[in-house]
Structure formats: C-alpha cells, structure tokens
Amino acid sequence: IYTLFVKELSNGRVSELEFQDCDGSMTWANDSLTLFFGELDDTHRPHKLLRYRLDGTAAEEVFNEPDGRFFLHCYRSSSEQQLLLSLGSKTTSEVWALDAAQPQQAFTCLAPRVEDHEYDVDHGTLNGEWAWFIRTNRDGINFALYTAVDTGVAPTEADWQNLIPHSDSTMIEGMSLNVGAMTLSLRVGGLPVIEVHPQDLPSYRVQLPDAAYSLHVQNSLEFVSERIRLRYEALNRPAQIRQLELDSGEQKVLKETPVLGPFDADAYVSQRLWATAPDGTQVPISLVVKREALGQPTPLYLYGYGAYGESLDPWFSHARLSLLDRGVAFAIAHVRGGGELGEAWYRAGKQEHKHNTFSDFIACAEHLIDNGFTTSAQLAISGGSAGGLLIGAVLNQRPELFGAAIAEVPFVDVLNTMLDPDLPLTVTEYDEWGNPEEPDVYERIKAYAPYENVTAQAYPATLVIAGYNDSRVQYWEAAKWVAKLRATKTDTNPLLLKTELGAGHGGMSGRYQGLRDVALEYAFVFKVLGIA
The missing domain is CATH 3.40.50.1820 (Alpha/Beta hydrolase fold, catalytic domain)
Incomplete structure (x- = not known):
C-alpha cells in the first residue's frame, strides 16, 4: 500500500498527497497538472482509477471495476498522446483510451471485454502516420498484431487491420514503439527473441552470444529516438545493458554488472x-x-x-x-x-x-x-x-x-x-x-x-x-x-x-x-x- 508524493522540479518542493490505499501507480496527463492514480480494494486488487488536479481540486473517481477477477492499470502510450486504462483478468482484457491533452474528458472503450479475448494497446506511428497498435489473441493463442489509423477518434474493433498474422510457432509477447521503428518481443523455441521492424528497411532479429539467455527491451528511451536499450543475461554471464541502433542492428554493451573477485x-x-x-x-x-x-x-x-x-x-x-x-x-x-x-x-x-x-x-x-x-x-x-x-x-x-x-x-x-x-x-x-x-x-x-x-x-x-x-x-x-x-x-x-x-x-x-x-x-x- 503506497503513499503518493509529487516533487516540483523547478524548486525541489515535495508534497504528500493525502490519499489512502493507493496501488503506487501515477500517470500524468499532458497538462502537467492532472494526475491519475489507482486505489486498492480490501483484497489488495487495483480496482479504482481516480483523477486529481494539483490545483487542489478534490480527487474524482474515473473508473471502478467491480469484477474481482480484473485488475486495473493506467499508463501512457509510447507516443505520449494517449492515456490507456487496461483491465485484465487471467484470461480476458479490456482497454479504454483518453486523449492525454484532454484529461477531463471520459475514457472510451476500444473493444468491450469478451471472455477469453486478451488484447493490449499502444499508440505510435506507422509509415509516418499516427496509428493504434493492438496485440490480440482473437486469431489464435500466440497472438497477432493489428493496427488502426488514428482518425482523432478511438477506433473500434471493426477498424483493426492485420499487420502480423498469428503463428503456431512464434508467440508475440509484446511490442515497443519508436517514431522510426517497431520492436516486437517474441518467443521462439523456448527463448526470447527481439525482432526489429525499422521504417523503410528490412526487419531483423537481434543476435546474441549465448545458447540460453534472458532478454527484454528495458527502455525505449524517448519516442523520437534512433536507439533502444536491451537487458541481457545468461546463467554464466552477468546482466548487461545493451544499446541497439534500430536501423543498423548494431549493439554496444553500455554496462555489465560487476562481479566481485576473480570471475571468468x-x-x-x-x-x-x-x-x-x-x-x-x-x-x-x-x-x-x-x-x-x-x-x-x-x-x-x-x-x-x-x-x-x-x-x-x-x-x-x-x-x-x-x-x-x-x-x-x-x-x-x-x-x-x-x-x-x-x-x-x-x-x-x-x-x-x-x-x-x-x-x-x-x-x-x-x-x-x-x-x-x-x-x-x-x-x-x-x-x-x-x-x-x-x-x-x-x-x-x-x-x-x-x-x-x-x-x-x-x-x-x-x-x-x-x-x-x-x-x-x-x-x-x-x-x-x-x-x-x-x-x-x-x-x-x-x-x-x-x-x-x-x-x-x-x-x-x-x-x-x-x-x-x-x-x-x-x-x-x-x-x-x-x-x-x-x-x-x-x-x-x-x-x-x-x-x-x-x-x-x-x-x-x-x-x-x-x-x-x-x-x-x-x-x-x-x-x-x-x-x-
């Protein structure tokens, strides 16, 4: 159970927000004034989303999830243009969206929950145009990737267009978006694989030195960036932070966790x-x-x-x-x-x-x-x-x-x-x-x-x-x-x-x-x- 604080970077002043039973999440709107945060119920389930303005306006309940199977989570899209509210059980998802520049408006549901339909959503660019990205299991259990053109209105499921079809041998676990590339986190043959799709260039898979390892996109840095950071480790190799140039695939080890004493x-x-x-x-x-x-x-x-x-x-x-x-x-x-x-x-x-x-x-x-x-x-x-x-x-x-x-x-x-x-x-x-x-x-x-x-x-x-x-x-x-x-x-x-x-x-x-x-x-x- 968390206590929330806000620090003003201009003067260093820290203020405690007087809210109880917080889940620790905090999501800014683009006005740098409106803050969304989650609240826990008696079973420690994030079930409620509240909206609060730092001008002292009372916190307002935005969403309350009554179904005990569903956890609530709010986050900013990669583009930072959308606020996304994700509701998920072990087997079912529902996502709502709100323009981050209009935080006083209401969230809009992208696809109403249907039992056993899991999907997650991000917002970025495709071929130089703003677009929605939807990872969904409606075509098969290993997920497919869909997109929808951003028309200024949250898309419905009928607007989804298939970008990467479902595969029986490859699991799409997640995606990271930059202005010039889409990075997919896949699972192939029991191992994590990072596949990069640069704009106007052929896609490729990141090459690594060990036969069995752990790998994930640690940080996409800024949306407008030509590189991302990967976290890589193996049973015999300490954790490394690797910088990946999205266009060329060139890698650079920025940091390796040191091991005290002799180690090879x-x-x-x-x-x-x-x-x-x-x-x-x-x-x-x-x-x-x-x-x-x-x-x-x-x-x-x-x-x-x-x-x-x-x-x-x-x-x-x-x-x-x-x-x-x-x-x-x-x-x-x-x-x-x-x-x-x-x-x-x-x-x-x-x-x-x-x-x-x-x-x-x-x-x-x-x-x-x-x-x-x-x-x-x-x-x-x-x-x-x-x-x-x-x-x-x-x-x-x-x-x-x-x-x-x-x-x-x-x-x-x-x-x-x-x-x-x-x-x-x-x-x-x-x-x-x-x-x-x-x-x-x-x-x-x-x-x-x-x-x-x-x-x-x-x-x-x-x-x-x-x-x-x-x-x-x-x-x-x-x-x-x-x-x-x-x-x-x-x-x-x-x-x-x-x-x-x-x-x-x-x-x-x-x-x-x-x-x-x-x-x-x-x-x-x-x-x-x-x-x-």
Missing part, C-alpha cells in the same frame, strides 16, 4: 537440455556448471515454477557462484504451465492439465540423473509460491527421487484456500486453478494438492519458508503442511519451518536481507548434501 564467464558451461515427459513432450532444461565438474555426477540444484504463463528465462546470480564454485550444478526446469514455449505451453499446465507441470518436473529430474549430471541423493529441488505447490506435489509423488527440497512461501493448501473466496486473490485465481465449488474441479485439485496428499512415507530433508505478512500465500499454509508432514512421514530427515515475521510474499525487505535468505537456503543444501 567461460569458466562455467551453460547448456540447453531436453527431457521427455511421459506423454512424449520435450521439456527444456537450462543448466550451468563449473567446467571442470562437467562429465561426472555432481550435486545439483533444480529450480521450477510452472504457472501463470510466466517464463523462467535463465538469469545470472552472484550468490549462485557460491554453489557453482563448490562443484554444484544449477538447472531450471521449464515445465508446462510457464510461458517459455508460448501460450499453448501455458495452457497445457493449468486447470485440468495441471498434472503436466508435476510430471514434467519429475521427467527433468530423471533426465538429469539418467544422463549422469547428478544422482538422487545429490539432487536438491526448489520452488516458491506456485513453484512451492510444484515442490509439494512432486515430493508426494516421488519423494525417493530427491535428496533435499526447499519450498518458499509455498501454495500448498491450494484446495482449502480456493474454497475461501474471502481470502485475497481467490476469485482472481479461478481462471488459473478452477473453482472447487464445482465438484469435478474439487476432485481434480484434491488429487494433487500437497496438503491433502501427504502420506506415510519417507520424505527428503525439507526447508519451508513463510512470510507472516504474505497477502498472496497466507503463512498458515506452510505451517499446516509442515505439521501434517511431521505427524505423518516415516523418516528422520530434517524438516524445518522458518516464518519470517517481517516478510511478505517476496521475502524480507532489503538487499542484504535477501542475501541472508539465500545464504540460509544454500547452507541447508550444503548441510544436507554434505558439501564443504
């Missing part, structure tokens, strides 16, 4: 592997290991998530070097339920297909063991939130496959939580997990819910971490799960529960406290796996 990216081997799921699906794995440890079974830390269509693209971690330099390999299982291979990959791991998330993760673990990267006794697994649900589920299904497990703020009491619509976010989560008030959904969730499926068997050593102030996954979920495990399991392996009394869903605040949290997890892995 080439001392670590980064690989992309593929495991075979029980239904024959190929599941990608990203792995990094110290070069001299390659070719022999080593301790291995396997991380997974697999929900909400989120893509776990490989990322560099300074703290992780303490694992790698001790001969521990690190891997990410890109299981279904994530978005690494497009929308179909996400849908194949949600609702009635959620079991694929768990079987994919188990298949990745078996692949790493069968191909000599590690052994069951040396394999530690980890996940947080919905990834904690993943850890809880696979521990019930194949506990003998793992040597250690870490579950952070784990969504392990999923059935009981989804049965309580008064808890924050439960209603919005129906699109992801289903509504267990429906008998078939109840049985489906009950079949994999970690808490309900704890049985009298041996479990590996497990560390569970909860946040007392967590509004996303309540702290008692972890406590209930650990209590049932302690009362039921047949082994004497360590089972530890740490509840951070000052933490929320993202852990403790502060850079150094975050490092202490990682140190605790790594110390647990070292202790259990016998690593010096």
Whole structure:
C-alpha cells in the first residue's frame, strides 16, 4: 500500500498527497497538472482509477471495476498522446483510451471485454502516420498484431487491420514503439527473441552470444529516438545493458554488472537440455556448471515454477557462484504451465492439465540423473509460491527421487484456500486453478494438492519458508503442511519451518536481507548434501 508524493522540479518542493490505499501507480496527463492514480480494494486488487488536479481540486473517481477477477492499470502510450486504462483478468482484457491533452474528458472503450479475448494497446506511428497498435489473441493463442489509423477518434474493433498474422510457432509477447521503428518481443523455441521492424528497411532479429539467455527491451528511451536499450543475461554471464541502433542492428554493451573477485564467464558451461515427459513432450532444461565438474555426477540444484504463463528465462546470480564454485550444478526446469514455449505451453499446465507441470518436473529430474549430471541423493529441488505447490506435489509423488527440497512461501493448501473466496486473490485465481465449488474441479485439485496428499512415507530433508505478512500465500499454509508432514512421514530427515515475521510474499525487505535468505537456503543444501 503506497503513499503518493509529487516533487516540483523547478524548486525541489515535495508534497504528500493525502490519499489512502493507493496501488503506487501515477500517470500524468499532458497538462502537467492532472494526475491519475489507482486505489486498492480490501483484497489488495487495483480496482479504482481516480483523477486529481494539483490545483487542489478534490480527487474524482474515473473508473471502478467491480469484477474481482480484473485488475486495473493506467499508463501512457509510447507516443505520449494517449492515456490507456487496461483491465485484465487471467484470461480476458479490456482497454479504454483518453486523449492525454484532454484529461477531463471520459475514457472510451476500444473493444468491450469478451471472455477469453486478451488484447493490449499502444499508440505510435506507422509509415509516418499516427496509428493504434493492438496485440490480440482473437486469431489464435500466440497472438497477432493489428493496427488502426488514428482518425482523432478511438477506433473500434471493426477498424483493426492485420499487420502480423498469428503463428503456431512464434508467440508475440509484446511490442515497443519508436517514431522510426517497431520492436516486437517474441518467443521462439523456448527463448526470447527481439525482432526489429525499422521504417523503410528490412526487419531483423537481434543476435546474441549465448545458447540460453534472458532478454527484454528495458527502455525505449524517448519516442523520437534512433536507439533502444536491451537487458541481457545468461546463467554464466552477468546482466548487461545493451544499446541497439534500430536501423543498423548494431549493439554496444553500455554496462555489465560487476562481479566481485576473480570471475571468468567461460569458466562455467551453460547448456540447453531436453527431457521427455511421459506423454512424449520435450521439456527444456537450462543448466550451468563449473567446467571442470562437467562429465561426472555432481550435486545439483533444480529450480521450477510452472504457472501463470510466466517464463523462467535463465538469469545470472552472484550468490549462485557460491554453489557453482563448490562443484554444484544449477538447472531450471521449464515445465508446462510457464510461458517459455508460448501460450499453448501455458495452457497445457493449468486447470485440468495441471498434472503436466508435476510430471514434467519429475521427467527433468530423471533426465538429469539418467544422463549422469547428478544422482538422487545429490539432487536438491526448489520452488516458491506456485513453484512451492510444484515442490509439494512432486515430493508426494516421488519423494525417493530427491535428496533435499526447499519450498518458499509455498501454495500448498491450494484446495482449502480456493474454497475461501474471502481470502485475497481467490476469485482472481479461478481462471488459473478452477473453482472447487464445482465438484469435478474439487476432485481434480484434491488429487494433487500437497496438503491433502501427504502420506506415510519417507520424505527428503525439507526447508519451508513463510512470510507472516504474505497477502498472496497466507503463512498458515506452510505451517499446516509442515505439521501434517511431521505427524505423518516415516523418516528422520530434517524438516524445518522458518516464518519470517517481517516478510511478505517476496521475502524480507532489503538487499542484504535477501542475501541472508539465500545464504540460509544454500547452507541447508550444503548441510544436507554434505558439501564443504
């Protein structure tokens, strides 16, 4: 929950705005006087947009979203000529527009919400003329791109003209607009790809040095600019800010995050592997290991998530070097339920297909063991939130496959939580997990819910971490799960529960406290796996 402040750059004066329950968003109109901001409801959902003039006029409610599934977000278009109000659930979108030069007018709806139609909107130039850009899934799950001529009136859906058609193999994840180029963020073969369409020049895809990596447009700088900035990193390469010349494709590394002490990216081997799921699906794995440890079974830390269509693209971690330099390999299982291979990959791991998330993760673990990267006794697994649900589920299904497990703020009491619509976010989560008030959904969730499926068997050593102030996954979920495990399991392996009394869903605040949290997890892995 945020407090809002305005700073006058001419004299440095800072004023506090006396509004409660703010979501932290602030969007200026072009008069430098009118400010739009969001307000949270009792479940911490941004549901209301207010308009406020800095001359002291009382704040005015502009929009109120009553449907608990929809989150509200206001932003400026790339051209800075339009204010856009986005309303989105997990599966459905609606966008309203307002001329940024006329902020006292009313927003206009561009396309009324239709269940399962997702779209987002920007405003820029096409062939030198002002135009609207609409990314939509109405033609297929991997999205297509449409445009509409700016006639001075917000376009309707009938005005949309197809610019880039839907592709079964390429996901259009987003777009960035400059006056002379359109930049598309794509997902191809499980990896992010940046495709640039300069005006009057051939399009091209940005070339990068590593086989598996993380990449996104970090900043388009100014709308009238010939360059943008990209953020790039890999498992063995620290984060870089790269400047891209839009016309030529020339790249320049402006900054690379420094690594203290001796460090050589080439001392670590980064690989992309593929495991075979029980239904024959190929599941990608990203792995990094110290070069001299390659070719022999080593301790291995396997991380997974697999929900909400989120893509776990490989990322560099300074703290992780303490694992790698001790001969521990690190891997990410890109299981279904994530978005690494497009929308179909996400849908194949949600609702009635959620079991694929768990079987994919188990298949990745078996692949790493069968191909000599590690052994069951040396394999530690980890996940947080919905990834904690993943850890809880696979521990019930194949506990003998793992040597250690870490579950952070784990969504392990999923059935009981989804049965309580008064808890924050439960209603919005129906699109992801289903509504267990429906008998078939109840049985489906009950079949994999970690808490309900704890049985009298041996479990590996497990560390569970909860946040007392967590509004996303309540702290008692972890406590209930650990209590049932302690009362039921047949082994004497360590089972530890740490509840951070000052933490929320993202852990403790502060850079150094975050490092202490990682140190605790790594110390647990070292202790259990016998690593010096």
